[in-house]
Amino acid sequence: MKPATWRADLVAGAVVAVLLIPQSLAYAMLAGLPAQVGLYASLLPLLAYAALGSSPVLGLGPVAVLALMIAQALAGLPASVGAEAGALVLAAEVGLLLAAAALLRLDALASLLSVPALRGFENGATLMIAASQLPVLLGSAAAGFTLPDLAASALHGGWGLRSAAWGAAAVALLLLARRAGSRLLMRLAPLALLVAAMALSALTPAGRGVAQVGALPALSLPLGLPPLQGALWWQLLPSAALVALMAFVSSLAVSESLAQRRGEKLLPAAELRGLAAANLVASLTGGMPVAGSFSRSILLHEAGAHSRWALVFVAVFMALAMALLAGPLAHLPKPVLAATIVVAVLGGFSLQPYREAWRYAPAEGLLMAAVSVTVLAWSVGAALALGVAGSVALLIQRTARPHVARIGRVPGTHHFRNVERFAVECRPEVVGLRIDESLVFTNARGLADVVLAHVREHRAQVGAPQRVLLLMAPVNHIDVSGLVALQELHAALAAEGLRLEFSEVKGPVLDRLRAVGWLERHDVSLYLSHHEGIQAGEQALRPSQADLDAPGQL
């Protein structure tokens, strides 16, 4: 590696460490954990990701949205289980789930969260995080992870004027640094504020009466297995699944967009591996679940990081910080940390995405807003469930009926085209239909309806049919719901005295139908080409032509 590359990575590492130190402490506090847990989570997990991940600019470590999810997960634990033990189990489960996803090649699952669901969630979480830090900022004892809870508990607690002064001063200084226009100042401000606050609080009486981070145990990495209690693991599993999904989706979103900007190729599977390793290492070294941070990733990119060595340098600087901060950290006033969080997350909040989604597709804009409100009023789990269910519901609402075209033969050829758009020939005894998409649960229920409508049209325009021949070439997949829909179609056609037949079924689709003996069980004839299907019918059915006029048929 060239010296220039080393130097660039070293500088980028230093720049990001300066931002990561205050953020890691603050997000640990946000998660309801001792501040040093944030430092532990920013050290060895980075090395694990650097070894197995693929992006050179993923700012791995504690992130705000995950911290909120961790806090909600740990709040449900019985008092006998320490929050730190819970965080270790959670990190272990997240790591194992991501490793399982990597093994099963489930990287496509990132699409599970549609853009409105993801953005609505992140925006809602941002507001919730800011709201949850307000009491700390103001020295109130109020606490809670939903707006109603917070509001209710705020009614009982009072203010701490001294805390509020610290908090207000810290917010003012951070905002001033942002406004100053100097990037360097803006980036240095959180760490400088932290150091100044520690000094002020340790050396003068200003910190008295204000909640402080407090005496820490020796700041050395606590190596060891997370507690192996079955009940605890079972209880945290659903939260771990949500945290794992969010960790993967949010990390991939930022690393993918940066990779496209940098002209690099990103391997989603490698990202899964890297994240899995990082979380497992976090669970073995006193940490908490980690993911890629949007702000720190952008910073790594802008500061000129070249390779994953930049991440290694970040870890080195974090180790240095741990050694230096051990003593003074105890004096750090919590309102200052809260101010860091509030200013950091609110910078990312914007109403713009709601407005844009609303203008393009009102229903999706509403879903985005509903997901945000659900985070605030309810829980992250309910919000994610609403996001997934709502996205599917909107998709189904638009695509509930599969596209099916009635087709006829282009005269003099073996080609078949839509009867509504081309001058084609149709034979009365057979309805030719082209299924234009895969038959899956989102559209399968409408199949029988659509096909029967085409049959009625054929009967009115061409004549009384005996068979319905489905051209299946565009069908790439039939899931169990699609198979049941075909079964119901078969029964509905049989009730009208019509045979169901397929032509040009794709290999993989055919293999699966054959594996369960579906075609034989339902006596469905199969043709290699649609043309052959139309012809074959002519010969095969000629003897039973009399059936056409049988009274049993419609």
Added chain:
Amino acid sequence: MKPATWRADLVAGAVVAVLLIPQSLAYAMLAGLPAQVGLYASLLPLLAYAALGSSPVLGLGPVAVLALMIAQALAGLPASVGAEAGALVLAAEVGLLLAAAALLRLDALASLLSVPALRGFENGATLMIAASQLPVLLGSAAAGFTLPDLAASALHGGWGLRSAAWGAAAVALLLLARRAGSRLLMRLAPLALLVAAMALSALTPAGRGVAQVGALPALSLPLGLPPLQGALWWQLLPSAALVALMAFVSSLAVSESLAQRRGEKLLPAAELRGLAAANLVASLTGGMPVAGSFSRSILLHEAGAHSRWALVFVAVFMALAMALLAGPLAHLPKPVLAATIVVAVLGGFSLQPYREAWRYAPAEGLLMAAVSVTVLAWSVGAALALGVAGSVALLIQRTARPHVARIGRVPGTHHFRNVERFAVECRPEVVGLRIDESLVFTNARGLADVVLAHVREHRAQVGAPQRVLLLMAPVNHIDVSGLVALQELHAALAAEGLRLEFSEVKGPVLDRLRAVGWLERHDVSLYLSHHEGIQAGEQALRPSQADLDAPGQL
């Protein structure tokens, strides 16, 4: 109406009422409600459905799966709120949600639950219902709505030998009646058993020491509004949403399949209206949430019901039963009711669907089993969330990359075909691609990747391009996630010095893109036909041909 039709409807009504009386009492008990609530829910709601619904054979009333869901919802209420009040609020919310769905024409949402999700849920609920009735059957005090809870509480409670004797005898008699082979006997058995048990318990000392339904308040319909407490409504809302979804999906499944069998046309929107009205009426007349029962619907069909008058007759018979049962019902031993439930639901349980799904698509079979296990070990809410999320995940796993074909011109024509399957002409300066499906969140994330792969292929096989022209004719819809994917594709192409252009965009898709000024903002050219796009480019770009050799391009 002909006398024959009247008579058929009257007979069918009587047959179904004989089954509905024991079921309504039992399912109310299963829901944790007084037995008479089941009777109330089987009277006026039926008339409401008959007035507004569309199926003549929907066996409306209390159903087992909903009863389990209601029980879980009510178990979470504070002790100060009576279960009956909670059930009324729940029914009101279910009615309002279904009415809203009817207004918004959301009947397509029935597809939200894929076949594996729905069957897995119903089978799991069936087992859970049977398990929850075992303690009642055996006179144990154990209770709970998950297997772990039940098992834990069973360790503390003992058996009641007398109750167990009642329960075992009832189960044995019901099974004997099933085995007897006579349909009439099988159908009459539950009611006959009920009457016999009431008589035995009231007139002899056999019922002593056994839990009985107990003295009822006057059996007259309690008309009135459900309690209007905001907090209670808010707390029950998520459960109501799940109950409403399940009520609609399960009712529609049975009414649709019977309609196809009967050659009738079913209107899903009318079903929504009918169910909404039935649940609203239930909430005003002391009932509980209702839906269409599978077993009773089949029975109505088989007993020869012709019109919705059959449902009216069922209601008349239920009113008669209410008047006659008022006194003796108090003496009915609960183990007998529990036996009715266990025998009724276990008749519907089968491992066959798991096996079939597993053979056809192992992943979907596993999902079905996982949903069932989640019902048993966790909650109905978690199971439904898993069902929806799992179905989408499997769909995404299969369809994460949109189908995009690289196309060229069929020599001498204006037609364009896949370069891999036809001998076609391609021009080096433009990559022609056909997007073969709608761009939605399930496939949108893969778009840039797929297009860039085609561009690389084109560069290797044809030459260095300047533009990428997407033929959008098969694209019926672009959702917000699809729009973001197009945006990212635009940025990724721009990073390689390539222009993005569209041809043959469908009207509705174009309208939406224009509404937000997307095309102008991204400077995307638009062509009416793909051929025109290829040609236009030739002329427009000729002056800038020099750009092709610019060093900035790959």
